[in-house]
Amino acid sequence: MTNPTLHRQRFGLALLFSLALPLLANAGEPLPSWHDGPAKNSIITFVEAVTDPSGKDFVKPAERIAVFDNDGTLWSEQPAYFELLFALDEVKRNAPQHPEWKTTQPFKAVLENDHKALVATGMDGILKIFGATHTGMTTDAFDDYARTWLSQARHPKTGKPYSDMIFQPMLEMLDYLRSQDFKTYIVSGGDTAFMRAFAEQVYGIPPEQVIGTTFVTAFQFKDGKASIVRTQKLAHNDDGPGKPESIDAVIGRRPILAFGNSDGDLQMLQWTAAGPGKRFTGLVHHTDAKREWAYDRTSDIGRLDKALDEAKSRGWTVVDMAADWRRIYPFDPPATEQVQ
Amino acid sequence: MTNPTLHRQRFGLALLFSLALPLLANAGEPLPSWHDGPAKNSIITFVEAVTDPSGKDFVKPAERIAVFDNDGTLWSEQPAYFELLFALDEVKRNAPQHPEWKTTQPFKAVLENDHKALVATGMDGILKIFGATHTGMTTDAFDDYARTWLSQARHPKTGKPYSDMIFQPMLEMLDYLRSQDFKTYIVSGGDTAFMRAFAEQVYGIPPEQVIGTTFVTAFQFKDGKASIVRTQKLAHNDDGPGKPESIDAVIGRRPILAFGNSDGDLQMLQWTAAGPGKRFTGLVHHTDAKREWAYDRTSDIGRLDKALDEAKSRGWTVVDMAADWRRIYPFDPPATEQVQ
Numbered sequence: 001m002t003n004p005t006l007h008r009q010r011f012g013l014a015l016l017f018s019l020a021l022p023l024l025a026n027a028g029e030p031l032p033s034w035h036d037g038p039a040k041n042s043i044i045t046f047v048e049a050v051t052d053p054s055g056k057d058f059v060k061p062a063e064r065i066a067v068f069d070n071d072g073t074l075w076s077e078q079p080a081y082f083e084l085l086f087a088l089d090e091v092k093r094n095a096p097q098h099p100e101w102k103t104t105q106p107f108k109a110v111l112e113n114d115h116k117a118l119v120a121t122g123m124d125g126i127l128k129i130f131g132a133t134h135t136g137m138t139t140d141a142f143d144d145y146a147r148t149w150l151s152q153a154r155h156p157k158t159g160k161p162y163s164d165m166i167f168q169p170m171l172e173m174l175d176y177l178r179s180q181d182f183k184t185y186i187v188s189g190g191d192t193a194f195m196r197a198f199a200e201q202v203y204g205i206p207p208e209q210v211i212g213t214t215f216v217t218a219f220q221f222k223d224g225k226a227s228i229v230r231t232q233k234l235a236h237n238d239d240g241p242g243k244p245e246s247i248d249a250v251i252g253r254r255p256i257l258a259f260g261n262s263d264g265d266l267q268m269l270q271w272t273a274a275g276p277g278k279r280f281t282g283l284v285h286h287t288d289a290k291r292e293w294a295y296d297r298t299s300d301i302g303r304l305d306k307a308l309d310e311a312k313s314r315g316w317t318v319v320d321m322a323a324d325w326r327r328i329y330p331f332d333p334p335a336t337e338q339v340q
Numbered sequence: 341m342t343n344p345t346l347h348r349q350r351f352g353l354a355l356l357f358s359l360a361l362p363l364l365a366n367a368g369e370p371l372p373s374w375h376d377g378p379a380k381n382s383i384i385t386f387v388e389a390v391t392d393p394s395g396k397d398f399v400k401p402a403e404r405i406a407v408f409d410n411d412g413t414l415w416s417e418q419p420a421y422f423e424l425l426f427a428l429d430e431v432k433r434n435a436p437q438h439p440e441w442k443t444t445q446p447f448k449a450v451l452e453n454d455h456k457a458l459v460a461t462g463m464d465g466i467l468k469i470f471g472a473t474h475t476g477m478t479t480d481a482f483d484d485y486a487r488t489w490l491s492q493a494r495h496p497k498t499g500k501p502y503s504d505m506i507f508q509p510m511l512e513m514l515d516y517l518r519s520q521d522f523k524t525y526i527v528s529g530g531d532t533a534f535m536r537a538f539a540e541q542v543y544g545i546p547p548e549q550v551i552g553t554t555f556v557t558a559f560q561f562k563d564g565k566a567s568i569v570r571t572q573k574l575a576h577n578d579d580g581p582g583k584p585e586s587i588d589a590v591i592g593r594r595p596i597l598a599f600g601n602s603d604g605d606l607q608m609l610q611w612t613a614a615g616p617g618k619r620f621t622g623l624v625h626h627t628d629a630k631r632e633w634a635y636d637r638t639s640d641i642g643r644l645d646k647a648l649d650e651a652k653s654r655g656w657t658v659v660d661m662a663a664d665w666r667r668i669y670p671f672d673p674p675a676t677e678q679v680q
Contacts, residue, residue, distance in 0.1 A: 139588055208593065226584070272566075
């Protein structure tokens with residue numbers, strides 16, 4: 001027996017599904033800029049396991065916390081942490097208001113582009129530069145300075161804005177995780193406010209999911225005007241053990257996925273790995289001198305030594321940038337499949 | 341001309357809508373435990389203004405940040421902050437491991453229920469009690485202690501679990517805001533970890549949206565086991581100016597709605613009110629000696645004095661608990677409409 005109405009309704013449904021197909025096709029395969037291989041496979045295997053409601057490893061959406069280091073993990077960090085380059089540029093921009101800097105280290109070295117003299121000022125010099133460029137202003141003013149620099153400054157090697165030097169494969173991973181109801185966080189040594197100036201636009205990570213190094217601030221209310229001033233006193237150094245500490249303080253849940261690239265991420269990975277249930281811990285290994293930079297055990301920036309040993313001994317995912325990533329930056333042409 | 345298929349499809353649509361009606365009815369009028377009046381009206385008027393996409397006051401969902409004090413705003417705070425009552429109970433629970441407490445203040449006073457001697461130990465005594473009960477253990481252990489106490493302890497006046505002594509009208513407000521894509525935060529003087537032990541279950545506020553007072557913690561990794569230990573060093577006192585400071589540090593966006601009940605909330609309200617665009621700032625005024633407690637300008641707990649003056653002079657919403665709320669606690673019988 002044939003029911004013409006039912007047929008017509010079925011046809012309607014078919015039409016609806018065919019309209020939806022392009023959307024589904026757009027969603028496509030996750031991680032298109034990753035070569036097929038153990039790294040890509042470990043990510044997808046993990047995500048499928050914790051999102052399968054009938055599986056033993058299922059994690060409910062509210063607990064799908066994923067944390068990412070920023071420098072060297074989501075964007076490049078050579079020839080120096082980009083935030084340090086911002087600070088050096090800020091010294092130059094502010095020099096006219098500080099004539100004493102011409103004769104005072106570390107500022108003199110910055111103004112004279114004297115790299116050797118700058119390095120000689122050591123950590124004390126770096127802290128003075130950060131103090132002068134990151135504190136003593138309102139939070140609103142600092143946000144303006146950071147955004148202005150990010151829009152104007154260009155990287156010395158690529159000539160690109162710094163916020164273009166983000167890793168396309170990691171962007172795809174962030175998107176993939178969010179499509180699977182993960183909440184993606186940055187947990188990084190950079191200044192929280194500096195990272196917030198680009199994280200939402202560049203990574204799709206809102207300010208409340210950016211955790212970093214912070215200074216003590218002071219609320220002020222004068223003549224009906226409210227402001228928050230950044231003081232020179234360090235509140236939290238978000239590096240090494242500071243990472244699990246800030247994760248606990250700010251998120252209050254242990255992540256089920258953590259990604260870093262250096263020994264400064266080791267404790268965050270240990271904290272993540274030590275939780276109950278299935279966990280993912282990954283490291284970006286900078287192995288691509290041609291398309292990015294190659295460095296690890298002896299580098300001053302982003303040293304990857306102890307964490308690399310621990311990753312190898314514990315079976316953590318180590319991403320070999322040269323072998324695992326089809327392309328590095330969004331502005332790179334899509335690479336064709338390479339013979340490994 | 342009549343097309344029977346089209347009619348049938350229309351009937352199908354009508355059926356679908358009728359099935360959806362009970363759901364719509366369930367959503368119902370917002371804020372049913374609030375009497376009609378200026379307080380309820382100011383909340384609804386504000387929410388409708390900032391969520392109307394065609395209105396001049398529209399705020400996009402990502403920026404709909406709402407912050408609430410906890411003690412005295414979301415739950416009661418008499419005869420003492422509930423967390424202090426937890427700390428006193430913890431002193432008693434731990435006394436067998438600390439024989440020296442029998443002869444040492446402030447612990448001796450706690451163990452002997454000597455209120456006068458306890459008060460005489462002053463802020464120094466309170467800090468010692470908090471140090472002994474809130475620090476020196478792992479974050480996991482503290483969470484266990486808080487949850488155990490919350491499940492077992494009973495309020496001296498009502499005989500109810502403390503987490504039942506939450507304000508039904510405020511629960512409805514939290515739900516209403518979330519239904520309108522607000523992100524609801526607690527920003528309160530209590531210990532962050534203590535509040536997280538009940539905020540998700542009781543208020544529907546997840547741990548990452550609970551901001552409070554914090555202690556410096558220390559990550560430890562021994563024999564493959566990771567833990568975070570709470571130290572005695574205060575990291576942030578989330579009271580008064582500490583509230584806008586923590587909002588800036590943790591959320592990184594200025595709220596568009598803030599609710600408190602005491603002078604300790606004044607700066608959070610000032611910070612919220614001073615932002616651009618339409619803002620809502622509210623205070624719970626404890627005026628109901630019969631159903632809850634009545635106190636304001638001279639109270640040691642939850643003093644509402646300067647903030648009340650500022651609310652009146654600036655037209656902030658002041659909730660008169662006795663007049664504005666049909667019922668106080670979820671366990672109260674629903675009150676009938678009262679003649680004002």
